[in-house]
Amino acid sequence: MKVIKGGITSPKGFKASGVHAGIKKQKKDMAIIISDSLCAAAGCFTTNRVKAAPVLYDMEKIKNPIKGVVVNSGNANACTGEQGMRDAEETADTMAGLIGCGGENILVASTGVIGVNLPMDIIKEGIKTCHSIAGSDFESGEAAAEAIMTTDTVKKTICVQLDINGRTVTIGGAAKGCGMINPNMATMLCFITTDGAISDKAFKKALDAAVTDSFNMISVDGDMSTNDSVIALANGMAENEEITEGTKAYDDFAEALFYICRELAIKCAADGEGATKLIEAHVYNAATKKDARLMARSIVSSNLFKAAIFGSDANWGRALCAMGYSGADFDPLGVSLSFASENGSIAVMEKGRPIVFDEELAKKILSADKITVETDISDGSEEARAWGCDLTYDYVKINGDYRS
C-alpha cells in the first residue's frame, strides 16, 4: 500500500465538485460525488436517537446500488420534521434526474445548524451547478472536500493505492469535523470512494471494523451529533476479482480502508474546534479490548484533562480520574503513566503512585503540537488508541455564538 496525492476523485470513474450555492454567506456549501457506474455502498451512521433527515434517508437507501451523493454544509436538516424528510427526498430526486438514475440510488448528507428547513431553491440550483462542473481531476475532489467544511480550518483528504491480485486499486477519502465530535461519531462526515470491486458484505464488514478504531475513537467535545455519517462507495472499475471475506485481498483492502479512516479521524481530532494540540491516548496491557477503548476514549474526552493539556500542565491525575469513571474494569494500583511528544518522554506515575518528575521537562514535552499519553494497565495484552484535542478559549468563542 502506498499513500499518493489524491482524494475522492482519484479512484477510476469518480467525479466531484464543490461550489458556493448560497446556504452560507460566502464559503463553499454544496458538493456532489458521482460514479460513472453503480456502486456497492457501505455506511456507518450516528447512534444519536435524534437523527437528521438525511441520516434516516440514507439508512434506508444504502442497501441499494448507489450512483451519487449530494452534500451540503450550513444547514443540518436535523429536527426539521416531515418537511425535512421530504427535502432529503427531493434533493436526491433532483440529483437523480440529472445523472439518469432513480432517487433511491442517491445518498444525501447535511451538516450545519439544527432546526432550520433546507432552502430547497438554493439546494436544487446548487445541484445543477455542481453537476455542470463536476470533474475527475484532483482539484474537483479538493473543491468537494472544501464545500463540506463547517468550522473546519483545513480540508481533510487522503488517498492510497494497493495491489489486489495484480490490479491497482485506489481508495480516496474526504472528511469534515470539527465540533460535536465524540466517540461513536458526531457532526463528522466522511466520504470514501474506491474503484475496487468488493462484495457488499465484505465492504460493510471492512468499514465497520475501520470505523470502530478510528472515527469512533475520536472526541472533540463529548457531543454526538444528529448527522454523522461515513459513506463508502465502490464502483469496481479497477476490474479486480471481487474481494470477499477471508482472503488476503480482503485483509489488504481492510487494512488500507482502516488507514484511510484513521488518518482522516486524526485530522478531524487535530482540527477540533479551537484546538491547538492533538492528544493521543494509548492504553495498553489492558485486560480486554473493550476496557482499553473505554479508558482511551475517556481520557481524550475529559474537559479537565483537555484544559490541562492546553496549559501544558502535566496534571496526570485528571487522566487517571477519567479512566476511573470510564466504566472500564482495572486496578488503579496497576497503572503507570507517561507523556510523550517530539520533545521527549517523561514518566509521571508508576503503579498508581506519583513519581517526582522534572516539571520543566514535562512542560517542554507538553508544549508540542501532538501529545501522547502512554498508559500501561499491567493487566493483560489488549490495547487501544483514541484521539482528541485540547480545550481552549477558542472552543468557547466558536460555540458561544455559532448561529450568528
Next chain:
Amino acid sequence: MKVIKGGITSPKGFKASGVHAGIKKQKKDMAIIISDSLCAAAGCFTTNRVKAAPVLYDMEKIKNPIKGVVVNSGNANACTGEQGMRDAEETADTMAGLIGCGGENILVASTGVIGVNLPMDIIKEGIKTCHSIAGSDFESGEAAAEAIMTTDTVKKTICVQLDINGRTVTIGGAAKGCGMINPNMATMLCFITTDGAISDKAFKKALDAAVTDSFNMISVDGDMSTNDSVIALANGMAENEEITEGTKAYDDFAEALFYICRELAIKCAADGEGATKLIEAHVYNAATKKDARLMARSIVSSNLFKAAIFGSDANWGRALCAMGYSGADFDPLGVSLSFASENGSIAVMEKGRPIVFDEELAKKILSADKITVETDISDGSEEARAWGCDLTYDYVKINGDYRS
C-alpha cells in the same frame, strides 16, 4: 420547615472551625467538625473506580458512630498509594486523640490536587489549631465552609428548622464545588449536621433519596472526581423521638434534607468554574423517571449547549441533540422546548418541529443569570430537574494551569 440564618454549627452540640494551616499559600485550607456526642452517620461517595484514600477510609468507617470530621483543601490525597491510606488514618487518629474517641469514630475528607502526598506535619499541626478554636457560633461554621473551598468563589451554607413531634430539629449544611462536577457527584464535598435523632437506616435512606435528585443531578464539566463525598451526622441532641421510616416525621425530615441538598447542589452548579449563568433543565411528561433524569442531565452536561448559553444563543438543537445521545427512550417528534428566565419565556420548538421565534426576545431571556430549559416529552407524567452552568473562557483559564 423554615430556612434560618445558619450552617453546620446551628444544630445543637456541633462545633466547627476553619484555618489556614499551610497546605495552600494563603487561603484557609483546613476545617474540622465536632459533635459533643457520638452521631449516627450516613454518607454517599464517588462511584469513580479511582477513589481517593479519604473516600476509601470513610466508606469503611461510616458504619461506626462518628464524633468528628477533618477536612483539608489544596490536596486531594488521591492516587497516593498506601502512603495515602496511612495518612488518612493518621489524620483521623490525631483528631481522635484530641477529642477523646477512637480513630474509627472520625471521618476525613480531602480536595485539591491529585497525586501528591499529604504534608502530614502541616495537617497534624492544623488539626490542633482547628481544635483549639472550634466554636458553635455562626462564624465558626462559616470559617469551616470557607476552608473547604478550592476554586469556589462563594461559601455555600444553608440551615433549616422543622418541628418533629413537638421538638425543634435543626439541619445545617456546607458544601464546596466547583470543577470536576458531574452527575453522580465529583470533587464536591458536602457536610450536613443535625441535632435530630434518627435511626441509621432511616438516615441513610433519606440521604440517598436527597442526593439522587440533587448532587447527582448537577454537572459542571462532565468529570467525576475521585473524592466527592456527602457526609451527614445526626447527634440526637434535639431529643425528639427517634425518627424511623414510614412515619410523618420521616417524611418531614426527608423533605428538609432534600431541600438542604438541592439548594447546596444548585449553589455548586451556579458557582461552576468560570460560570456566568446557572442552567436548569426541566424535563417533564417523560415515560419514566429514569428517562427524565437522563435527558435533563445530558442537556446540562453538553459542552456545545453550555457554550451556546454563554453566548445567549437560543441554539435549542443542541439541547435536543444532547437528549438524543443521553440513552433515554423517547420520540423526538413528541418533544416541545422553551426557554425561560426572569426576562420572560419563549417557545422555540413544538413536537419536534422548529418554531419561528423572536431572536431578540430569546437573546434577552438568555441574558439572565438563571436560564431554565423547559422540555415537554409528551410521553408520560414523570419529571426531573438538573442543574449546570455555561462553558466560558474562564473555565478554560482556570483549568489550563490549575497546579501552578
